[in-house]
Amino acid sequence: MYARRFLGCIFLFTLLAVAAAFMIYQWGGRVLINEAIPKGHFEPAKAGDAPDYADAKSWISGNEVVDDPSRWQPNGEIPSDPHRSAAVFYIHPTTYLDRDRWNAPLFPGGETEFRTRLFVQSQASAFSGDGNVFAPRYRQAAYGAFLLNSKDAEAALDFAYNDVAAAFDEFLKRAGDGPIILAAHSQGALHLERLLREKVAGKPIAKRIVAAYVVGWPISTAADLPALGLPACTSANQAGCILSWMTFGDPPNPDFIFHEWEKTRGFNGGKRRQADTLCVNPITGIENGAASPMDNPGTLIPTADMRSATLQAGAIGAHCDKGLLILNGMPLQLGSYVLPGNNYHVYDYALFWGAIRRDSERRLAAWHR
Numbered sequence: 001m002y003a004r005r006f007l008g009c010i011f012l013f014t015l016l017a018v019a020a021a022f023m024i025y026q027w028g029g030r031v032l033i034n035e036a037i038p039k040g041h042f043e044p045a046k047a048g049d050a051p052d053y054a055d056a057k058s059w060i061s062g063n064e065v066v067d068d069p070s071r072w073q074p075n076g077e078i079p080s081d082p083h084r085s086a087a088v089f090y091i092h093p094t095t096y097l098d099r100d101r102w103n104a105p106l107f108p109g110g111e112t113e114f115r116t117r118l119f120v121q122s123q124a125s126a127f128s129g130d131g132n133v134f135a136p137r138y139r140q141a142a143y144g145a146f147l148l149n150s151k152d153a154e155a156a157l158d159f160a161y162n163d164v165a166a167a168f169d170e171f172l173k174r175a176g177d178g179p180i181i182l183a184a185h186s187q188g189a190l191h192l193e194r195l196l197r198e199k200v201a202g203k204p205i206a207k208r209i210v211a212a213y214v215v216g217w218p219i220s221t222a223a224d225l226p227a228l229g230l231p232a233c234t235s236a237n238q239a240g241c242i243l244s245w246m247t248f249g250d251p252p253n254p255d256f257i258f259h260e261w262e263k264t265r266g267f268n269g270g271k272r273r274q275a276d277t278l279c280v281n282p283i284t285g286i287e288n289g290a291a292s293p294m295d296n297p298g299t300l301i302p303t304a305d306m307r308s309a310t311l312q313a314g315a316i317g318a319h320c321d322k323g324l325l326i327l328n329g330m331p332l333q334l335g336s337y338v339l340p341g342n343n344y345h346v347y348d349y350a351l352f353w354g355a356i357r358r359d360s361e362r363r364l365a366a367w368h369r
Contacts (some may be wrong), residue, residue, distance in 0.1 A: 036144040038102045042152040044159060047103035047139040051163055053170035058106065060120050061090070061135035063174070069121040070133035074300060074311040074353070086131035086210060086364050087175035090124040091164055091188030092116055093216070096142050102156040103139040119185070122300060122309070123349040126356040127181055130210075130364050134174070136167030140187060157190075164191045168199060179367045180205070181360055182212040185348060189217035189244075193228065196242075197267065201229025207240070210367045211360065214244045216348045218257065218323070219278040223266020232278055236285035236359070239367035243280040243359070245325040247348050252324050253341035277323025282352040285359045290319035293329050298354020311354055318352075327351070 051058040061070040070090070095115035096104035104112060116137075124133045138160055145156040182200075184192035192214050200206050206229050219225055225232060225242070233241035248254060258274040266272050281289035283296050296318075298311035317328035327344065337346040349356060 036099060038099045038142050038144045038152075038156075040101075042102040042155040042159075044103075046101040047159065048105040048107075051106050051137060051139075051167070053136065053167050058137050058167075059134060060092070060116060060137055061124060061133045063132045063134075068133075069117045070124040070128050070135060072121040072125045073128075074298075074309050077311060085368070086127075086179045086181050086360075087171070088124070088127045088131055088133040088181045088183065089168060089171050089175075090120070090127065090133055090135045090182075091138075091184035091191050092119045092123075092135060092140075093184075093186035093188050094140055094143050094146075095119065096140055099142060099144050102142055102145055102152055103159050104142060106137050106139055118307075122302075122353070123185055124183065126349065126353050127183060127360050129357060130181060130360050131178075134167075134171045136164065136171075138163035138167060146187075160187070161191050161194055164195065165199065168195055172205070178208070179210045179364060180208045181210045181364070182214075184214060186216040186345070189214045193217065193219070193224075196228040196230065201227060203229075206230065210239050211363045212242045213356070213360075214242055216246060216345055217244070218246065218261055218272075218274075219244045220266045220270070220272040220276045221278050222276045223268055223270035223272050225278060227267035232287045233280045233285055233363075234287050237362060237366045238285075239363050241363075242278070243282065243285070244278045245280060245282060245320075245348065246277075246323075247318070247325045247327065247344040247351060249327050249338070249342035249344060251342065252326060254324060254343070256341060274323045279320035279323055279325055281318055281320055281325060282359060283318060283355045285355075285362065288320040291317045291328075293317040296352065296355055297358055300350040300353045302350070309350075313354065316351060 056062060056064040059065050061068045096108060096112050120135050124135055127133055141156040141160045145153045182192060196212060200209065209230060212230060221232060228242060230240055230242050233243050262272055262274065264272055280287050281291055283291035293316050294314045296314060296316060298313050299315040300309040301312050302309040318325050319328060339345055
């Protein structure tokens with residue numbers, strides 16, 4: 001439950017960023033929590049009908065989806081080839097910021113739909129050159145579900161995961177018998193972590209995993225990683241491993257994350273500590289790696305309306321330190337969504353888009369070898 005409060009802080013801060021009202025943060029956590037918790041109790045019916053993942057409408061991205069945002073490319077880049085050998089399963093982060101229910105409807109429309117497509121466009125597109133990207137719509141937990149230790153919050157997260165698990169089962173039917181890339185961010189990474197434990201670890205499918213990008217969520221190398229069925233990526237040419245990072249500027253202040261997370265026990269019952277948090281540098285592809293700005297092949301620099309971007313090489317480097325990925329230098333005009341504590345959570349993928357694309361292509365080649 002404490003771990004959910006970490007993600008709750010992320011979404012609370014993200015909400016403030018989206019609202020361009022960080023000064024409200026100073027009013028105190030209780031006021032904000034009272035304004036953020038979904039109304040009433042968890043009721044499955046309020047989220048609407050369950051998705052039918054045999055229907056293309058239940059997917060944001062997939063080989064039958066028209067106007068697939070994962071096929072977007074930065075300005076000036078060569079369009080990706082969706083016919084390469086891998087199948088990619090991507091889980092988007094929380095984009096539902098309303099409080100009228102504990103779980104978003106499958107087709108929320110409006111700003112939620114815009115944010116969802118934007119994250120698929122700016123994150124999942126990094127993998128579209130490796131093969132078809134499958135990104136399910138799911139009845140995500142509202143951001144307020146992460147702010148309470150309650151049965152309602154627990155039920156909302158389980159409800160969202162059940163959709164993700166059902167989508168993954170359908171994905172496997174469509175993916176054939178070739179290599180698989182798994183990727184997610186924030187709430188999506190929380191669900192991917194559970195998916196690894198329940199549907200990959202110790203099962204034949206584990207041999208088909210090229211890599212799992214569990215981004216924006218802490219993983220204890222001592223207390224969590226052994227239960228996920230795949231090792232950390234310790235080599236740039238390694239297949240069948242996990243990458244995870246949380247991006248901060250220098251100096252970082254991650255206290256709001258680890259203050260609660262370190263009170264919890266990991267999947268094997270061991271104690272979680274910040275010092276044990278998995279950090280794989282996406283630029284080098286190596287656990288606890290370091291890279292200069294010149295090593296970074298491309299950061300997404302968005303347009304003012306966030307609908308497009310250019311890819312800038314050499315904009316920013318990064319190094320792992322005490323479980324965090326610390327930026328070296330400052331990128332140009334990323335936008336106004338840097339969170340308190342010098343937290344670049346919203347940009348975990350955008351800062352390293354070119355490096356992630358290169359990394360996945362390299363690991364896919366290693367898998368085939």
